[in-house]
Amino acid sequence: MAKQKQQWSELSTGQQVRGIVAGAVQLALATAAWADLAKRDADDVNGRKWIWAIVIAVNFIGPISYFLFGRRVD
Template sequence: MTARTKRFSQLPARSRASIIVGAIVQFILQGAALRDIKRRPAAQIKGPKPLWVGLSFVNYFGPIAYFVFGRKGSGY
């Protein structure tokens, strides 16, 4: 390890908490996107479902992109 590298346990409590909260938010976004992709008919999704499943694994960007750009209008 270099002098600049720290283990998770060596980080300040606030930094550790931020990392944990960020990870939880990422998992919630990804889970919601994957659940929506699975339940939504392919006709209501812009592009192929497998593409959006793969993109949902890109941190934050993928799930948010799916919800913003991947779903067709619901007619409201």
Template sequence: MSKHGKKKWRDMSRGQRAATIVGSIVQVTLLAAALWDIAHRPESGIKGSKKLWTAAAFVNFAGPIAYFLFGRKKPAPA
């Protein structure tokens, strides 16, 4: 282990490495999905500004999840 308490890749168990890889894939996928949705959704379909939600999407898991839960307007009933 390094002197600052952070484990290096070579010090991690196989399970820890797998969890790190899976977590990274999930995070990047959420980010990509949020950015794609923000870019393709009209401004009228988003609560707040596109610039704000684009910046927020880069905040780990919380940003994209917050966008999907709170940033999109629900479609009007048909």
């Protein structure tokens, strides 16, 4: 039998804090990646900028992937 999803109010304080921290880290990573992408010329990005803008929105993987593989570093 599948476990039912808990409501926010049913989570422990620790679980709520971890959720808030994870969300804040995700938002900070995405914001930093989008800001970096916006200031770079297209020649300084591996691939198309619009594709990276979408990829950055994918959880933690997107911004980390952009910082590792999306930027051309001379």
